[in-house]
Amino acid sequence: MTNTNTIYQQRREALRKRLSEKGLNALLVSHAANRYYLSGFELHDSQCNESAGWLVVTDNGTDYLLTDPRYEDAAKRCMPEENVFIYSGKKFEQVGPFLKGLNLGSLGFEPKAMSLFDHEKLRDYVQLTATENLVEDLRLIKDADEIERMRAACALNHRVFRALEDSLRPGQTEVEVAWNAERMFREWGASELAFSTIVGVGPNAALPHAIPGNTTLKENELVLIDMGCRLNDYCSDQTRTFWVGENRSERFRNVREMVRTAQQKAIDAIRPGMTFAEAYGISRGYFEEQNVAEFFTHALGHGIGLETHEPPSLSPLGTGVLQPGMIVTVEPGLYWPDWGGVRWEHMIVITEDGCETL
Amino acid sequence: MTNTNTIYQQRREALRKRLSEKGLNALLVSHAANRYYLSGFELHDSQCNESAGWLVVTDNGTDYLLTDPRYEDAAKRCMPEENVFIYSGKKFEQVGPFLKGLNLGSLGFEPKAMSLFDHEKLRDYVQLTATENLVEDLRLIKDADEIERMRAACALNHRVFRALEDSLRPGQTEVEVAWNAERMFREWGASELAFSTIVGVGPNAALPHAIPGNTTLKENELVLIDMGCRLNDYCSDQTRTFWVGENRSERFRNVREMVRTAQQKAIDAIRPGMTFAEAYGISRGYFEEQNVAEFFTHALGHGIGLETHEPPSLSPLGTGVLQPGMIVTVEPGLYWPDWGGVRWEHMIVITEDGCETL
CATH class of the missing domain: 3.40.350.10 (Creatinase/prolidase N-terminal domain)
Structure with missing residues (x-):
């Protein structure tokens, strides 16, 4: 003590x-x-x-x-x-x-x-x-102990995502998928969810905060899952967009590629001294080059720690500056209401000369 | 709609x-x-x-x-x-x-x-x-639809209590018991817990709001479990105090008998027009006759509905009057820090001429 x-x-x-x-x-x-x-x-x-x-x-x-x-x-x-x-x-x-x-x-x-x-x-x-x-x-700047706790929470998130991806089957409802994830989190050590799990099949994935319902997974359809847990008091938050079945549509492959590229470009560029708006602008700028920026409807990411959403916000209005020890999400997404959406979310810690994905 | x-x-x-x-x-x-x-x-x-x-x-x-x-x-x-x-x-x-x-x-x-x-x-x-x-x-007065929803939430609570009682084994931790209960609630239709489940083994049961920990169930020891769920948006809240093993101690039997008698006396007496303080006074008065009133350290009950704790409070300070359609808990308890505690909790709806246990 x-x-x-x-x-x-x-x-x-x-x-x-x-x-x-x-x-x-x-x-x-x-x-x-x-x-x-x-x-x-x-x-x-x-x-x-x-x-x-x-x-x-x-x-x-x-x-x-x-x-x-x-x-x-x-x-x-x-x-x-x-x-x-x-x-x-x-x-x-x-x-x-x-x-x-x-x-x-x-x-x-x-x-x-x-x-x-x-x-x-x-x-x-x-x-x-x-x-x-x-x-x-x-609280903006995490110490070594906080970073280790959040690394562990992220690791549990990855573990649940791997098991969950293997368990996805056509016919499961969004609610069932969310409960499968929650049960794994809890049985593997999380004290609670960090926030209500988002599961969106097909067009439901176009709602960034989709509430799981009775829509079922379908063969050759996408499903977006955004979930996080609290482990040793600290939160994790990650999003993946999976394809159920073997035949990924070309549109899904293209959109997923753009989203992951936008994410990687941001992670490659992020370093101390960059403003929150600049970080947002990297992914946004890439989406503009691809003529899809209008479908990126939210901020690039947010701080996370004892709470799922903490300062800073990596948004166009963000005037502060990234500093070593900050932990933020990097989660670009593209959404079309009639088709669906793809979001991919990592958590990163700002280091002395760049950042590290947790 | x-x-x-x-x-x-x-x-x-x-x-x-x-x-x-x-x-x-x-x-x-x-x-x-x-x-x-x-x-x-x-x-x-x-x-x-x-x-x-x-x-x-x-x-x-x-x-x-x-x-x-x-x-x-x-x-x-x-x-x-x-x-x-x-x-x-x-x-x-x-x-x-x-x-x-x-x-x-x-x-x-x-x-x-x-x-x-x-x-x-x-x-x-x-x-x-x-x-x-x-x-x-x-919100104090529930309509027929609300009463039916809360009846269903109570029924689920009973079902989980029956299965949970059968599953209690020496060596299980309080945390494990709480998670077993939560898993059943969720898999059987509850959208969430109504509140964090309380599980207290032996002396831990003397804390009315015991947080489940790593204390294990023991052969021939009591465990107090207070739990509730949200089903169709409405809450349930019930407490039972079980004995693990066959040989209930005489003290446990006596205390449990007093608590259940205090509860039954209140339920038998409660009717429209009675003040909240009078309802409390029935159980309290019985405990005074038994010379244990100092170990009854909380109110007799509280309103419940969309929230686990709503007005009214059946406490000595309660000046309002019970009316048909109110739903309240009746949960007398007796606690000794070095020994443990017994609480028993029902939910009742006030009727035209008395009350009904849900």
Whole structure:
């Protein structure tokens, strides 16, 4: 536990520096993945629409976990007992005075991860200052341990894809294929899916977020599968587009070739210092040369880590710059509503002089 | 579709009456289960921490679904095309002017289901009035179709419990037992679990929300299992406490008997007009007679429907009154940290003159 706690302490130290730059004395962390990143406490909020709790990181070096009795043991494994505050019953009548009693001065909060209801209740006791991406910015750069975890999650994804491809048979429904994938993920160690598996047969593959239905796989038809898992807390996300049967149509072969070429060109070019928009532009530019750019309807990729979708977005609007340690997806796709679509997705980590496919 | 849409229209009509009582011209519905209840659109928000969209119910009888292109088809299955507004890219720069253009007058919103971030963005365009439980109050009373769906979800829960009890063996870990249950739920028709399955062996059963771990089942030891599924969109939630092996300890038999008696006394007494606190008091009173009330550490039960935990709460603080059509859990339990715990949970529907166990 000591080593692990040290990682969280280091991350909180990095956050303290950011607080000081922003003129804040403390941050009330309510976004679950941020709270976990900084403390190791509960990656998810309760499934009963209740927060599992809040982390308070202060500039005096003493931090607090606030939670309810369900999580008391878990909290005390993450934080010294005297830094754990347990509330029950009327939450805000306990949390409010506790926060007020800490005399934190300027207390930041996370506006995207706090409901208006909670904010109204808390501001009876403390003054809250809106912040933006203070923790998310730290999470952009993955450390060696995070990269190894995501490498393992990717490896499991590959293993499931291999077994799943072998198991595809005409007549299976999209729902059945999705469940086969989920069962393998879980039985081979994943704690959960990273997101709902996408399975789209034929024209259904033209919807980038196709929900599996009762459409069946057909002989000599394509199927797009986009799936990911959570393993050791970190997410994977990969897409493949398979052909069921032996006789791949020429159109499928051509589209698949273009998509994979667009992907490879991006991976070959991506390096630190490139803007997110430039990375997008590589695949986009190739599709333009091929006169198919209008059928590439989404961003090239997104950050991934404790959450499936994290900053940055490799989109035409992306102004930031790729840096070593970022992990992003590279997932060009081409879609025709009456025919279907092909997407191919790798996860890459930015290295000192380029990138590596996980 | 017409019949189904009619149900949603009827529910929106009921909401319109409530809006008028509250002096509101419209409600911006952002809580996913409320949105689904009123429109049939997307029970869940996206797993990428993004809302799948908003429903606007207005007092002039014209309602709107606002969503992004991923859900365009789904939205148009729930609402006439001219009442679907699709945003993409900079969401609030599109949603804000659209809402403003509707000239809705007094527009209510749901403070527990709106982040401070979204609220700040929207109020640049429209004035928002906080509301409380406008839709939740309608959802308290289940109609015949909802009751049938929950009856089916309960039946599946029973079926899985029977098979799971037969499969319990010393040496299985809590995690394995939980996965066995989940696999059965999914393979027998559930779309997902209603909540993370609780499996607690021996002393672990003393934690009302035990997270399954690597503790193994032991010969002649108890195991508490609390699990539920979502079937046809509605949730089930049941708890059983089993004994692994033939020789039930006398303590287990006594505690189980007290818990089941407390449950039966509540079910026998519950009828319309009883307050939530009175219902709680029946089981509590019996435990007091037995001198074990201090080991009953939670409420007697909670409402359940589209969500696992809904109002009402059958707790000592509950001031409302049971009414026909409410569905609640009845789940007394007794817990000793050094020994374990026993909980037994049924779901009941309040009838005209009492209640029925589902």
